[in-house]
Amino acid sequence: MQEVKDYYDKMPYFSAAFADSSPVRLNAIGEFLNLNPPPLKTARILELGSSFGGNILPFAMEYQDARVVGIDISLTQTSLGNKIANDLGLKNFTLLQKDIFKLTDADFKGLGEFDYIIAHGLYSWVSDEVRAGVLAAIRRFLSPNGIAYISYNVYPGYSTFSILREFMLFAGQGKDDRLGVAKGELKFLSDYLKIALQAQQDATLKDTLKLMQTQLNFLQNITKDPKNDYYILHDFLENFNKPTYFYKFVDEIGKYGLCYLLDSDLGDIFSSGLGLFRFDAHIEKYYQKRVQKEQMKDFLLNRSFRKSLVMKKEVLNGSDDFEVNITPSEISRLYVSACLEKKDENFYLNNTLLNPEFNEIFTKFYDNYPQSLSLENFNDKQTAIYALLELISNQNAVISTKELKKVEFISGKTRLKPHVKAYFEYFLNTQNPVILLANHLNKKADFSKNELEVAINFDKINELNELENFIKDEWQIKDRREFVKTLFNKLQSGYFLTNVSC
Missing domain, CATH: 3.40.50.150 (Vaccinia Virus protein VP39)
Structure with a gap:
């Protein structure tokens, strides 16, 4: 080891x-x-x-x-x-x-x-x-x-990826820059497959090449960003991948x-x-x-x-398998939060169309996001159960046993949660962070450097518009009010805020 x-x-x-x-x-x-x-x-x-x-x-x-x-x-x-x-x-x-x-x-x-x-x-x-x-x-x-x-x-499913891994290992063996060589040879393989698929007459072989091309396209999308080099090294070029x-x-x-x-x-x-x-x-x-x-x-x-x-x-308890038994009692223990998108009167979660029969329920989720809701928030319990199950079945919905609160801005009371300022400062002051900026649900939080620089001053303000004073002229922000609004929404939806008692 x-x-x-x-x-x-x-x-x-x-x-x-x-x-x-x-x-x-x-x-x-x-x-x-x-x-x-x-x-x-x-x-x-x-x-x-x-x-x-x-x-x-x-x-x-x-x-x-x-x-x-x-x-x-x-x-x-x-x-x-x-x-x-x-x-x-x-x-x-x-x-x-x-x-x-x-x-x-x-x-x-x-x-x-x-x-x-x-x-x-x-x-x-x-x-x-x-x-x-x-x-x-x-x-x-x-x-x-x-x-x-x-x-x-x-x-x-990993079989084709295993072939690509072996191809990369073979191409890079004995080379000082294994990663660079492997990425170059993936491009070579991709160019070959494009031509071979046009010329290939054997239907069976053509289908096989199509599958490899699909997996290769997925892999090449990852290799485009140098920030992902660590992933290629520790996954596809790792000594062990079984x-x-x-x-x-x-x-x-x-x-x-x-x-x-x-x-x-x-x-x-x-x-x-x-x-x-x-x-x-x-x-x-x-x-x-x-x-x-x-x-x-x-x-x-x-x-x-x-x-x-x-x-x-x-x-x-001696059984050879776990039995799932879901009742309203189990559903009522959960709080659910879902970032829904609304298109043409329909609701989507991560591009998945939700059942229009439950639009009344989904409307409440849409209007209250990022506030979590539970079965107790709805009068029509039967309809709410079906809607909640549909959301829970989508892994992009957040489920929790603790209420996730939508923190509205209150003058003089809304602040960053403990440690958040120092957490943001790490990403602001570190050129190449070694960790991902995420909230306590392990959801990625996407902040620009400018947004982080303003966000770390959040505890200094009494009114939201005071954040505009921390925006630097050289950033050339055209609409400072919109910048602050977007930043607050990110802090709110990431559950980075709390309201303190005076």
């Missing part, structure tokens, strides 16, 4: 934030499924392979009574991540430089149990022995009702006393079939277990990536 440590110290992995792995979402899913998950206020959070901690830092800022720990093999990443947290004044956040495979009994005893464990971008990218160490660590660290998140590449089949993953975690719950996107519940009666009936008849059904969907949908939630096997 020393080679891996040296590699990550030399080429650190940019630390993004992933909404699917947010403890807020994991907790909400646990409540939704009536699993009595640990409360977030005092939760203990652990991320394995935490890099600089960007995926767990926003949560630590919001929930200051929680304990947030990250473990990573890279001293470069853990040291800088701890410095960032210290500069923010966080007391509940720690990154530890440790080899997961070499954790001792003293480590497990000293760190204790954790309620939510995240292993994003780790399982598929380590050796078999480390992979075993990850599952063993999750089993030992996980509290009785705790939930762990594991993301990993899966076949059959996809698996979903059913084999379930078998493997079972050996460590863990069981599959469902995927973080809730597809097991809301997209349990293909939507085509003939094929769904066939799967229902011949593949009766849920894991078998999900594996069939992976084959038929050519799925390449999964974000699975797992728990200790004891939660099954």
Whole structure:
């Protein structure tokens, strides 16, 4: 593992934030499924392979009574991540430089149990022995009702990506600039495929080339931005990248006393079939277990990536599978927030058309965003249940067990939440940030440098228009009032604001 440590110290992995792995979402899913998950206020959070901690830092800022720990093999990443947290004044956040495979009994005893464990971008990218160490660590660290998140590449969808990975490894072998050579050869391959597809007469071979071109186009869109070089290096040019089949993953975690719950996107519940009666009936008849059904969907949908939630096997109470039973009681425990788009009297969530029958419900979400709403906010409970289920089934909706408040501006009372100013200052003053700017839901927050420079002065004002005084002439802002309005909306929708009592 020393080679891996040296590699990550030399080429650190940019630390993004992933909404699917947010403890807020994991907790909400646990409540939704009536699993009595640990409360977030005092939760203990652990991320394995935490890099600089960007995926767990926003949560630590919001929930200051929680304990947030990250473990990573890279001293470069853990040291800088701890410095960032210290500069923010966080007391509940720690990154530890440790080899997961070499954790001792003293480590497990000293760190204790954790309620939510995240292993994003780790399982598929380590050796078999480390992979075993990850599952063993999750089993030992996980509290009785705790939930762990594991993301990993899966076949059959990753098969073509595996070919492109091998192509890049072959092209760059022995070269000092492996990345530059690999990217150049991808361009060469792309040019060839364009010509070959025009000239190819064999229909079968042509279809095969089309599939490779589709995957290659996806990959090239990533490689266009130099900021993504870290991703190419640590994914496609990584020493280890071993996809698996979903059913084999379930078998493997079972050996460590863990069981599959469902995927973080809730597809097991809301997209349990293909939507085509003939094929769904066939799967229902011949593949009766849920894991078998999900594996069939992976084959038929050519799925390449999964974000699975797992728990200790004891939660099954001797059953061989987890049964989902959703009632109005479970739905009423959730708060939902959704950034809807309105077109021609219809509502869309991330370009997905929502059922017009529930437009009255969706109108209330649209008008109140980013305020979260629950079943209690609606008089017509039956219609609201169906509308809420439709929103929850879309992974772009935010679900939480705590109300997400739309903070309206109040003179002299509206301020940035604790630590937010220092958080913004990090991104303002750092030329190449190593973490992603995100809110406590792990949703990306998109601020320009100019917006950040004005935002850090928010606590100095009593009236919103006073922010205009911090706009510099050299920025050549044509409409200062509109600039401030846009900035406030970003702060409001990112839940960065609070109203304080005088």
